[in-house]
Amino acid sequence: MKQLSVALVGGGFMGKAHSLAYSLAPIAGDVGAQVSKRVLVDADATTARTLASQLGWESSSGDWREVVERDDIDIVDICTPPQFHREIALAALAAGKHVFCEKPLANTVAEAVEMRDAAQRAGVVAQIGFNYRHSPAIEFARLLLDRGQLGTPLQFRASYLQEGGFNANPNLWRAKRSTGGSGFVGDVGSHIIDTAEYLFGDIARVCGLARTSSEDGWMPESERLATDALDEAGVWIAEFANGALGSFAVNRLSSGHKNQILFGFDASKAAVEFDWNQRDEFRVSYVDGPADHMGFQTIHMNTEHPNGWWRLAGIGSGYAEVSAIQFQKFLRAIVSGVRAEPDFDQGLHVQQVVEAVLDSAAVGGWVDVPSRLPVPAGAR
């Protein structure tokens, strides 16, 4: 059996989530390989050592440059803040490693293009961490669309709301424009853009508004939480390439929402609704139902659905289970040589939509999103 050794760069929240997922994934289902959690890398070598022990990694390192070139490493998994993604990914790809990169792919489209191009040249598996789309219910909704069971896409509505903006220190480097980081449209908006494109196809143009509590016109001065903050809330509408309509909202100053991802869409034969906080089910209503049995059906995920692994999905799945599904797909793509989904090209396209929303908010009016380049022949 193939042996796959992983180097994880970055031991924050995402590093911990990925550590769990690498342990869960092969137990939950055959991935066709033995996976070794070989080395955890953190800028600080002491932190790396502590985290490696705690999160179940064989060894640790304070130097990602050295690690990504090691012969005993097959996979480089990037969990750093986004401003470091490009450099690490390019080095890992140059060394021929398979790369898993957390979202957003980068902080700018220019960086993301470079990363996408390098991945295509390298011919390795390069996947981006849009984890929520791997929910079995979302994957099944896509399957129903592919089968034509739901009809033509008509309207997509999504929101991603959190209350963290009230509690977190709004002046930490990550939330500030001057010290880097990505705003809320890029941070969580990217997830619902990815899900929308996964289900409805590419977004062609957007018009949006964004707000931050550090500028005039939103929070009164007496209530402001931050100075120099990146965008904290946004709303945008979208036109998909196929003509469907989209409506999106994000806000990190939304009390009561720990982590609420809601979407609903209408198609010509059915409508669908999904709530991440009830991820073991989704709701569908078919237009052609019996006249006295109209209304949404709550479909609970079971072994009949994608990744209905060992019934757990039916008994109650969480963030860790969905994360494990994400890595099962990544590992199987490496083993089988098929293209990973979502890949860096998808990561780039989402980045282009995010940038278009922010441009639109800055200049006013509609902004077109570039079409995807044709996938080069032979790419995977």
Next chain:
Amino acid sequence: MKQLSVALVGGGFMGKAHSLAYSLAPIAGDVGAQVSKRVLVDADATTARTLASQLGWESSSGDWREVVERDDIDIVDICTPPQFHREIALAALAAGKHVFCEKPLANTVAEAVEMRDAAQRAGVVAQIGFNYRHSPAIEFARLLLDRGQLGTPLQFRASYLQEGGFNANPNLWRAKRSTGGSGFVGDVGSHIIDTAEYLFGDIARVCGLARTSSEDGWMPESERLATDALDEAGVWIAEFANGALGSFAVNRLSSGHKNQILFGFDASKAAVEFDWNQRDEFRVSYVDGPADHMGFQTIHMNTEHPNGWWRLAGIGSGYAEVSAIQFQKFLRAIVSGVRAEPDFDQGLHVQQVVEAVLDSAAVGGWVDVPSRLPVPAGAR
């Protein structure tokens, strides 16, 4: 006790709803007047006679022109299709009658301006039928905002979805551009615009998209339901005058939704969610709750809330009860001489937002909504 006699023009769905409400309103709570359901008017005198008997009116007529001038009529209630609103309202106002007019106020802003001006000149009570805003839960949310308990408005999200577009005959005159009528943005979008303005204040500008199944770019030709149809779906974003963000979606081709009105809003001290289909409650989450008791509270309406009449609101209220509240306010405004809410000026402003959305959809990009005129001195 004051005696108020009503003439109802139009015996369709809304005529029936108003007939019920006039019977319910005075039983449910003292309105300070004896109300007589004097005459029901329909263009066809025979239909009028049948409907009058069925819906509990003392008499009937086939001629609204004659009726609105009668001395024994105090109130003219207009339930006709929107293209007739202007003419009937102007005649009734000229005759000094109090006027209740169903929404949308008119099919164009020009007509609506004329009606608003006539109402202000007449000095009578002129109310528009945005019935949903009278839900005790919505009125209480407004009260909490007025008290400052929820903080500064930040983001408003609303959708109004129906599935009627799949079932109704899409080629009837009302749904068609060539034979008049108002599209779905005006028909149901006006309700969520009114609610948004009731809670967050005036909308200053919008950018939107609208779609109809009779044109290219949305439904494939093989699936088209209609020819020459008015807009059936729309999405728009809005900037409120106070800087808050708005996000709106309507669709009458949304399977599974009989009549779904959802809204949620974030303010700097709390967030609120409301679902018309659970109208006896709403949900609020306060930012400053105890750290181990964070999350939305479902507040059920009871006698402590506005219009918590005789506990029925707590036991389970429906469309008819909320409609009765609407008419209690109308009747009390007449008796007491206070200004009715929402009046024709509000109806006009909503109409201006609707027109701005449709203009934006037609031309692309942001469209400003006119500010309200100052209320003339002495107006009520």
Next chain:
Amino acid sequence: MKQLSVALVGGGFMGKAHSLAYSLAPIAGDVGAQVSKRVLVDADATTARTLASQLGWESSSGDWREVVERDDIDIVDICTPPQFHREIALAALAAGKHVFCEKPLANTVAEAVEMRDAAQRAGVVAQIGFNYRHSPAIEFARLLLDRGQLGTPLQFRASYLQEGGFNANPNLWRAKRSTGGSGFVGDVGSHIIDTAEYLFGDIARVCGLARTSSEDGWMPESERLATDALDEAGVWIAEFANGALGSFAVNRLSSGHKNQILFGFDASKAAVEFDWNQRDEFRVSYVDGPADHMGFQTIHMNTEHPNGWWRLAGIGSGYAEVSAIQFQKFLRAIVSGVRAEPDFDQGLHVQQVVEAVLDSAAVGGWVDVPSRLPVPAGAR
């Protein structure tokens, strides 16, 4: 058209609810008769006069004995506290009037037997006010059972919870054993027993427990709300005559529940769930659904369902609408001469179940519920 004149005895909460319903019922749908709200009766003549004016009755009276014998009265509607039901009903039945009686039919089985027998002898329409069962969703569930679409009844679970026990004055005469009144098992438990029997057939035996805050063994002395109180909470299990299992709970010291009626049942081909607070829909799950579409469907009530009157049921119905349906059935039974449902015999059987639960709670162990007597030949 037939003329039906009503005398209403008792102007409390229920008197008001019935007043509304008599106004709503004929507007909402043809009942085949002209209904006159002729006279409102209250023990106090002055109160009666005020209430008659407020609730829309033509006249008032302080003497029910005189009224129930008047020739110009066709219907006697009894909304008094339960200890007066028997005397008024017997007099009205003896005078040949149709009788509508609020639940519980009486405070004892002996009284209820007398009333049922008198109704059968009189050959009039005698209906009892189990209003909730008239919800279109519940009536449709019964229809599905009758059609065999749901299979054999297996298990019924119901609860009726209120928080009123914390707020009301627990020492008022009605809540006290020494001054009459009915306890909570009879007051609200009777509704879920009626619904259970409507759907699953007769209950054959029960075993239960009941509690009051005025006795030892439940609330500690320092927290007691009442002295000499009737039962405030109960749980019981039941065996239906057809072998199905039942589980029931009531509590009026249940914080957060304004008026919560929940039931669910399993049958051999489907399961059903209903929540009064979402009365415009119910949920059904069929055993034989497609393997990847398993789960509950939320069926929203529309014009395809029983009493889907003029679409309002689909737009949002409340207590008043369901009450109007109840009286439409009552009035139509009078006009057509068919048997009313639920009649006094059903009221008696529910009373027998209530008494069996309380006996079981007092003595411990199972108590059989008497079988229904065969309906006498010629009864309606």
Next chain:
Amino acid sequence: MKQLSVALVGGGFMGKAHSLAYSLAPIAGDVGAQVSKRVLVDADATTARTLASQLGWESSSGDWREVVERDDIDIVDICTPPQFHREIALAALAAGKHVFCEKPLANTVAEAVEMRDAAQRAGVVAQIGFNYRHSPAIEFARLLLDRGQLGTPLQFRASYLQEGGFNANPNLWRAKRSTGGSGFVGDVGSHIIDTAEYLFGDIARVCGLARTSSEDGWMPESERLATDALDEAGVWIAEFANGALGSFAVNRLSSGHKNQILFGFDASKAAVEFDWNQRDEFRVSYVDGPADHMGFQTIHMNTEHPNGWWRLAGIGSGYAEVSAIQFQKFLRAIVSGVRAEPDFDQGLHVQQVVEAVLDSAAVGGWVDVPSRLPVPAGAR
């Protein structure tokens, strides 16, 4: 750091769940020990080998007797069918191992007593696998009760419903009386009994009914799914030692319910509701809330609550996360030498309640549940 080596006996569904949990637990939070998944045991040595590789165990064995005596084993984890629990547990306890045993503790009370006594004699940590009670929301509800914030327990209502009875082969050995196994009251009823006792204290007596599709009086012969089947459905009421009332229902022929565990309880200061399928939150309503803010609050779990490990609990937890919490507690109890909860004595008491329910169903009427023996001095 302490080294703890585990032998897992039984590689079915539960063996897989435990395999995941041992990997998750130490990553998710410090348990004070290094945990080794040393050996997986299955009756069939080949199966054991395959499973060990798949589920991440260092080695495998076909002989549990040999394994439980090995010096390099600290923990024996029993995931076999219940008829083998006693023998394996007694051997492991005799060898001085810490024991984790899946529920139900045994198939009879006699066996369970033997196991509890052996555990107490051995002085090791002996925990039973009632995993659901470890949900952070349930643990927090218990904390609120302990603090007195919710008042005196009044009424507990719980149901556990599954639809598996329609799909599974009802004639497999496990579901049949003649070949051993435990019925549905013991299988899933034990979970809600454990939760009830965890929150409300010991159950003192019960009265119940049970049904199986293989006997007369429930399913008609034409619809029967099984022959010789154990109980598949049951309802029971309970009196707690503190006087509170309990109501319980289980059914494995309940369409639409993949795995539904619902409970609600009323206490004198608050009511609580919990739904396993929304396990990241629970609902509480306090009696003394402001009059215009009455109703249930949905409290979402966060880092302020028990086991709010690394925020995942807030982002979305599943079966695997709650299972990991269970094993974190087990491992920490071993490291610290404190008593585990729930231990074998609790497992025994739940078994006694199950047996009392089934006795009651067989003989009719109330059956007392034995009081717990006093914990012997020095026990842990």
